[in-house]
Amino acid sequence: MARIGGYPRGVNVEVTPLPGIGTRQDFMTRSGRRVGVVTYRDGRFDLIISQRDDPDACSASIPLTPEESATLANLLGAPQLVAQLRDEQRDVVGIATKQLPIVHGSPFDGRTLGDTALRSRTGASVVAVVRAGDVHPSPRPDFVFTGGDLLVVVGTSDGLKAAADLLAHG
Known part of the structure; x- marks a missing residue:
């Protein structure tokens, strides 16, 4: 042991x-x-x-199954990461952190972060992706999303709403 x-x-x-x-x-x-x-x-x-x-x-x-264990890891790991980011940004007025899922079969399942043009379209930024319990910090534009990923996104309240809509509907 x-x-x-x-x-x-x-x-x-x-x-x-x-x-x-x-x-x-x-x-x-x-x-x-x-x-x-x-x-x-x-x-x-x-x-x-x-x-x-x-x-x-x-x-x-x-x-x-491996898929179920990955889902459980995401459920347990992502909130801790978001809580840590919230603590670090507590004194930054107007900035919030949110978890946004990539749902299986959604418009960005199998596509790259760059394909979303998220930052330029919403003003929000993906600071990490939680996949199967592993945290991928600061993903590059060529990072390919997979259904079940949880994106940790930072931005204004309006930017986060726009990011959620974009990721859900394309």
């Missing part, structure tokens, strides 16, 4: 190799439950939750 960094202060993620299976990564919650993920060698994932009285015994194991 090893501890890995890159997580918020006070949260120790433990990584346990599971020979022939994959790895288990988990952490202890404030309430005393272990929550984690088993990553199988074949690419499958299980979300796991320990029993209250025995942190080594599993009370729930939820199998997730």
